[in-house]
Amino acid sequence: MSTPTVSDSIALLYCQHHGWLQGWLRRKLNCTQQAADLAQDTFVRLLAKPEPQLLREPRAYLTTVARGLVINHWRRQALEQAWLEELAARPEVSSPSPEERRLILETLEEIARLLDGLPPRVREIFLRSQLEGQTYPVIAEQLGISVNVVQKAMLRATAHCYRALYA
Structure with missing residues (x-):
């Protein structure tokens, strides 16, 4: 056996x-x-x-x-x-x-996967900057935080995405 x-x-x-x-x-x-x-x-x-x-x-x-x-x-x-x-x-x-739609949906899914695990505020700051093209001062003003907090959130989000892609 x-x-x-x-x-x-x-x-x-x-x-x-x-x-x-x-x-x-x-x-x-x-x-x-x-x-x-x-x-x-x-x-x-x-x-x-x-x-x-x-x-x-x-x-x-x-x-x-x-x-x-x-x-x-x-x-x-x-x-x-x-x-x-x-x-x-x-x-x-x-x-x-239809092909472009499929590629766009796959890209959106990949972005969601990359941002998974980030705190909601960090994710929001990253998306406002990268997708909406808002500047750090505009984001800071709209969220009622300092530009320094926005910069740190962007650094954290960028490092998170880098680790998700390359680690």
Whole structure:
């Protein structure tokens, strides 16, 4: 008899908990297809781990991974909805092609991922500066803070993005 492999362990985990996880996700998302997709993605994440560990509480672990995937799903939906609203407000002549839309959504998703983990104020300062083109003094005045605080927030946000991209 051979020793069980990591993939054998994950296969057993899948058989024992996939139905439960998919039901949990279906209740969270109110969508059977999205629940099925995210349940699969949860197990793919387990397979992709360099050294999967033995799980003492598999449902708690699966819930944690799946919850992160749900949050990413909702974030992507919010980005797509905001982008679609922006497109609807544009004249037809300036509407991007389907390929351009896909690239823009991917870029927005990447920006959201890069800024994930920043405190809300630091994120807001960064977005006002980089997306809206506001100067540090304007940001400071609008938020009721000093220019020095804006500079420190920008430094923190830039360092965070650099680490997310290159570390």
